[in-house]
Each structure stands twice: as C-alpha cells, then as structure tokens.
Amino acid sequence: xxxxxxxxxxxxxxxxxxxxxxxxxxxxxxxxxxxxxxxxxxxxxxxxxxxxxxxxxxxxxxxxxxxxxxxxxxxxxxxxxxxxxxxxxxxxxxxxxxxxxxxxxxxxxxxxxxxxxxxxxxxxxxxxxxxxxxxxxxxxxxxxxxxxxxxxxxxxxxxxxxxxxxxxxxxxxxxxxxxxxxxxxxxxxxxxxxxxxxxxxxxxxxxxxxxxxxxxxxxxxxxxxxxxxxxxxxxxxxxxxxxxxxxxxxxxxxxxxxxxxxxxxxxxxxxxxxxxxxxxxxxxxxxxxxxxxxxxxxxxxxxxxxx
Amino acid sequence: xxxxxxxxxxxxxxxxxxxxxxxxxxxxxxxxxxxxxxxxxxxxxxxxxxxxxxxxxxxxxxxxxxxxxxxxxxxxxxxxxxxxxxxxxxxxxxxxxxxxxxxxxxxxxxxxxxxxxxxxxxxxxxxxxxxxxxxxxxxxxxxxxxxxxxxxxxxxxxxxxxxxxxxxxxxxxxxxxxxxxxxxxxxxxxxxxxxxxxxxxxxxxxxxxxxxxxxxxxxxxxxxxxxxxxxxxxxxxxxxxxxxxxxxxxxxxxxxxxxxxxxxxxxxxxxxxxxxxxxxxxxxxxxxxxxxxxxxxxxxxxxxxxxxxxxxxxxxxxxxxxxxxxxxxxx
Numbered sequence: 326x327x328x329x330x331x332x333x334x335x336x337x338x339x340x341x342x343x344x345x346x347x348x349x350x351x352x353x354x355x356x357x358x359x360x361x362x363x364x365x366x367x368x369x370x371x372x373x374x375x376x377x378x379x380x381x382x383x384x385x386x387x388x389x390x391x392x393x394x395x396x397x398x399x400x401x402x403x404x405x406x407x408x409x410x411x412x413x414x415x416x417x418x419x420x421x422x423x424x425x426x427x428x429x430x431x432x433x434x435x436x437x438x439x440x441x442x443x444x445x446x447x448x449x450x451x452x453x454x455x456x457x458x459x460x461x462x463x464x465x466x467x468x469x470x471x472x473x474x475x476x477x478x479x480x481x482x483x484x485x486x487x488x489x490x491x492x493x494x495x496x497x498x499x500x501x502x503x504x505x506x507x508x509x510x511x512x513x514x515x516x517x518x519x520x521x522x523x524x525x526x527x528x529x530x531x532x533x534x535x536x537x538x539x540x541x542x543x544x545x546x547x548x549x550x551x552x553x554x555x556x557x558x559x560x561x562x563x564x565x566x567x568x569x570x571x572x573x574x575x576x577x578x579x580x581x582x583x584x585x586x587x588x589x590x591x592x593x594x595x596x597x598x599x600x601x602x603x604x605x606x607x608x609x610x611x612x613x614x615x616x617x618x619x620x621x622x623x624x625x626x627x628x629x630x631x632x
Numbered sequence: 633x634x635x636x637x638x639x640x641x642x643x644x645x646x647x648x649x650x651x652x653x654x655x656x657x658x659x660x661x662x663x664x665x666x667x668x669x670x671x672x673x674x675x676x677x678x679x680x681x682x683x684x685x686x687x688x689x690x691x692x693x694x695x696x697x698x699x700x701x702x703x704x705x706x707x708x709x710x711x712x713x714x715x716x717x718x719x720x721x722x723x724x725x726x727x728x729x730x731x732x733x734x735x736x737x738x739x740x741x742x743x744x745x746x747x748x749x750x751x752x753x754x755x756x757x758x759x760x761x762x763x764x765x766x767x768x769x770x771x772x773x774x775x776x777x778x779x780x781x782x783x784x785x786x787x788x789x790x791x792x793x794x795x796x797x798x799x800x801x802x803x804x805x806x807x808x809x810x811x812x813x814x815x816x817x818x819x820x821x822x823x824x825x826x827x828x829x830x831x832x833x834x835x836x837x838x839x840x841x842x843x844x845x846x847x848x849x850x851x852x853x854x855x856x857x858x859x860x861x862x863x864x865x866x867x868x869x870x871x872x873x874x875x876x877x878x879x880x881x882x883x884x885x886x887x888x889x890x891x892x893x894x895x896x897x898x899x900x901x902x903x904x905x906x907x908x909x910x911x912x913x914x915x916x917x918x919x920x921x922x923x924x925x926x927x928x929x930x931x932x933x934x935x936x937x938x939x940x941x942x943x944x945x946x947x948x949x950x951x952x953x954x955x956x957x958x959x960x961x962x963x
Contacts, residue, residue, distance in 0.1 A: 348795060467895060467939060469898075569788065603791050607788050
C-alpha cells in the first residue's frame with residue numbers, strides 16, 4: 326500500500342513539475358510586455374519595472390528564481406494589481422470559487438446518484454424516460470447557455486433568485502450552482518444508471534432477495550454500495566474541475582471568484598498571477614486525482630494495488 | 633481425373649436432377665451482408681440516430697447554403713434597423729449594429745461545424761498514429777508513450793487551452809502577416825487556427841488509447857503473422873492491416889469528438905478568446921448577446937439553441953453509430 330501511495334505521489338509531483346514548466350515557458354514566450362499599453366511609460370520606467378519583477382534576466386534564471394520561490398510557497402507579486410501578492414489574491418478570491426464549487430459538486434453527486442438509481446430501478450418506465458431525456462439534454466447544452474437561460478428565466482422574468490451573486494445568501498447560490506452542476510449531474514446520472522443496471526442483475530442481489538431481505542436493504546445496502554463505485558472515480562476530478570472551471574459562470578453572475586480573475590489576468594499578461602493560479606489549480610486537480618486513486622483502492626479491495 | 637472417376641466407379645443412373653425444393657435448401661436466401669451494409673441496417677433501425685442524422689444534415693445544409701440565399705451578408709451593417717425583434721424580414725432579429733442574426737447564426741453554425749470536423753480529423757490522425765505505434769511496438773516504446781499520455785491526461789485541460797490560446801496568438805499572427813502564408817489560412821484568421829492547434833495538441837488522447845487497445849489485441853492474430861511472413865514492413869502492417877481493422881471504433885470516437893471540439897470552441901469564443909470580429913461563431917454570438925440580455929433575450933436564444941441542437945444531435949448520432957458499428961461496445 327505504502328509503495329503504491331509513494332509511487333502515485335511521485336507521479337503527481339512529476340506532472341505538476343511538467344505543468345509548471347509548460348506554463349512558465351508558454352507565458353514567457355508570448356511576445357509583448359505586461360507594462361505596455363498604459364501609454365505613458367518611458368523606456369527608463371519600463372526597464373526599472375522589468376528589473377523590479379526580474380523580467381530583465383535571462384529566461385532560465387527567471388525560471389530558477391520562480392521555482393525556488395514556489396518551493397517556499399511564495400507565488401510572487403501581481404504586476405497589474407500593484408502591491409498585492411498572488412497568494413493574497415488567491416486567498417481573497419478562491420473562497421468564492423470553492424464555496425460555489427463544493428455546493429455544485431454536492432448537488433451533482435447527490436442528485437445524480439438518486440436520479441441514476443431511480444432510472445435504473447424503474448427502467449423503461451415513464452420516469453426513466455423523462456430522466457434520460459433531461460440528462461441527454463444536460464450533457465449537450467454548454468454551461469454558459471444553462472447559466473444565461475436560467476438567469477433570464479428565473480432571475481429577470483420571474484424575479485425568483487438574484488442575478489448578481491455575492492454568495493452571501495442561500496438563494497444566491499441557486500442559479501450559479503444549478504448552471505455549474507447541470508453537466509456533472511447529467512453525467513453522474515448516466516454513470517449511476519448503467520452501473521446500477523449492472524449491479525442489480527448480479528447473483529448476490531438475487532441471493533439477498535432470496536433470503537428475504539426487504540427491498541430497501543437490498544437496494545441501499547447491497548446495490549447502491551457497489552453501484553456507486555464509478556461515481557467515486559468520477560467525483561474527484563469532477564470536484565476539482567467544478568471548483569476550478571467556473572470562469573464563465575463566475576463572469577455571468579458577477580461572482581468575484583478566482584475563475585473570472587484568471588481570464589482577466591491572462592489577457593492583461595499578468596504573468597505572476599496567471600502562473601500562480603495555474604499552479605494552484607493544477608496542484609488542486611492533481612491532488613484530487615491522487616486522493617481518488619487512493620480512496621478507490623480502499624473502497625474496492627478487488628483492485629490489486631500491489632501489482 | 634474427374635472423368636475417370638465418373639466413368640469407372642460411379643454409375644450415372646444413381647443420380648437424378650435435384651428437385652426445386654431440394655435446390656431451395658442450399659440456395660443462399662439473401663446475398664451475404666458486408667460489415668458496412670450490416671451496420672447501416674442496424675443504424676436505420678435506430679429511430680433516434682436517424683432523427684439526429686436528419687437534423688444534422690439540415691443544419692449542415694443551412695450552414696452551407698443558407699448564407700448564400702440570405703439577402704444580407706453576415707457582416708452587413710444595416711443602419712436604422714438595430715436591435716429588431718424577430719420578424720418576417722429578419723427571422724432571428726438583428727443585433728445592436730443592425731446585422732441580420734439569422735445570417736450570422738448560420739455563419740456561426742458553419743464555423744462551429746467546421747471547427748468540429750477539422751478538429752476531429754486532426755485528432756484522429758494524431759491519435760491513430762500515436763496509438764498504433766505504441767500498441768504495435770510495445771515494450772519500452774509503449775511504456776514511454778503511455779506515460780506521456782498519463783501526463784497529458786492529468787494536466788488541467790481548460791487552463792492549458794486558455795494559456796495556449798493566448799500564447800499562440802502572436803506567433804500565428806506574425807506568420808499570417810508574412811508573405812509566405814497561404815491565402816486560405818489568412819481567411820481563417822488567428823483565432824480559428826489557434827483553436828485547431830489547441831484541440832489537436834490536447835484532445836487526441838482518447839483516440840490514442842482506444843486505438844492502442846485495439847491494436848494490442850489485433851497484432852497477435854494470424855493475419856498479422858501472415859503479413860509478416862510475406863515480408864510486409866511495419867509501416868505497411870500498421871497502415872494496411874491493423875488500422876483498417878479498428879475503423880469502426882475510430883469512426884465512433886471521431887464522431888463523438890466533434891461535439892467536444894464544438895464545445896471547446898464555443899467556450900473559448902464565449903470568454904473572448906475565439907474567432908475575431910466581424911466573424912461570428914455560436915459562442916461569440918452568445919457572448920455578444922449577453923450584454924443586452926435584459927432587453928433582447930432573443931439574441932441569445934437563437935445561437936444558444938443552435939449550438940445545443942448541434943451538440944445534442946451529433947451526440948445521439950454518435951451513440952447510435954457506436955451501437956451500429958460495434959455492438960460489443962454497447963453498454
């Protein structure tokens with residue numbers, strides 16, 4: 326077990342290194358300077374600014390400097406928002422993305438599992454068909470469409486929920502949460518349905534029924550526990566993806582989260598912020614994948630970890 | 633030889649002509665059905681898939697000839713008819729510059745569809761070659777190539793997509809402005825070309841994995857040995873013997889990559905990193921519509937509905953295609 330964990334940890338670190346290097350050179354090979362465009366900058370000021378942020382040194386030296394700082398946990402200082410460190414920006418903005426992401430993930434996992442189970446148990450009934458139609462649509466409609474349509478419908482026309490969200494009340498979570506969770510919810514429902522269909526045809530379910538267990542125990546204790554395994558695999562990357570992937574939703578609902586500021590800092594060539602956020606997000610995603618791999622082996626002992 | 637047997641051993645009197653009913657028992661009732669015909673037959677029986685196919689064909693038709701039939705050009709600014717709601721003159725209404733939204737939506741569909749198809753082709757070429765080489769040679773080649781795939785897989789795609797999109801813009805721009813750039817690339821514009829690059833660089837992984845899995849099983853079969861014995865080189869075996877044998881899966885994966893590519897394109901255009909104005913894509917149309925969402929919701933409705941319909945119908949058709957081409961893959 327320990328050997329496996331170490332091996333996975335090493336692989337995760339390697340991925341993180343590669344991602345860091347890739348991001349660094351991608352960002353720096355892009356021509357143009359973050360300081361241009363303000364209009365009134367003289368060459369002397371430009372040189373001073375570049376010296377301040379270390380941009381005048383050779384690329385490899387910058388790379389080394391940056392890597393050393395990262396190891397100390399320092400993501401550098403934003404170029405555009407002067408005086409603010411990237412750590413501060415993340416600390417201030419990430420909680421919004423995290424709250425919304427966790428809320429959406431919870432909806433997606435709970436609703437998806439329930440809908441998928443119902444759909445599998447009531448296969449080929451009206452309920453199953455309705456669920457499958459909703460879910461098929463849910464996979465096809467991009468999140469920005471879900472977000473804008475639900476905003477217009479429930480926010481502007483019906484005035485049920487606020488359209489600008491600071492995530493300070495429960496009702497302000499509803500619309501962005503729904504928009505963000507619609508796709509994973511649909512995906513989990515489909516996953517859950519096909520895995521439950523597999524499970525309820527297994528011999529041990531027939532045995533459980535044959536020995537006279539109530540339908541509730543059969544479904545919840547014997548069926549669900551096994552049927553939910555694929556959802557566990559999907560949930561880790563999904564949570565990371567939902568937490569980090571809300572660029573569009575955040576800008577539509579004017580949520581001051583990290584996603585919307587990532588897009589702004591890319592177009593503004595704010596290297597340290599872009600790098601910092603990418604590394605932060607990447608680390609989160611890779612960590613979640615790592616976690617899921619480990620958890621999965623605990624949940625499903627059939628998978629041989631020693632191999 | 634046969635004459636000899638006939639005359640010496642067998643007596644003709646023992647034989648009588650077969651009756652019609654006897655003939656009928658050995659007659660092949662139907663002509664044998666080939667792989668493609670069989671698949672087509674299964675596909676035809678699938679109502680959802682056929683319905684989606686019709687929708688796809690209609691959208692493709694509208695995207696190709698629609699803009700030619702329209703009385704307005706997609707970038708034609710009509711003074712005095714700004715922000716019109718849908719009417720007989722402008723079926724989908726007009727935008728804030730008075731451009732006809734019906735024409736722009738059809739152009740957008742054209743862009744989205746071509747992004748999907750071109751990306752799917754590029755993804756397929758890279759994925760097939762990568763997967764085939766990895767699976768066929770095996771050993772350390774396979775190990776190294778699979779490690780690379782693992783890394784590409786665990787990188788947060790959407791972040792890298794956005795970064796690449798920004799980073800590629802200037803080099804491509806420089807290339808396009810140089811004299812040696814072909815005209816058709818200039819017509820495409822920076823945004824689209826870098827979307828193609830991004831998609832080709834990051835989305836081939838699934839295809840490579842599936843092709844590799846197929847090839848691993850196929851390469852042990854006798855026909856590969858036969859080809860080797862007959863002196864076929866590796867290249868010939870991979871391209872002429874192995875890849876054609878997994879064409880079913882390849883087509884299915886490629887089809888399902890089309891909506892994925894359209895998804896990415898619309899997402900990028902929506903956050904302002906896609907096609908450049910005045911060109912329209914369904915994502916950028918939705919984004920423009922967002923500014924006037926409170927007063928003119930129809931501007932969002934049409935491009936958003938079009939993109940959803942395109943993705944939905946290709947998804948459903950792809951599922952049907954999978955069931956038809958490879959019943960074993962059916963879940």
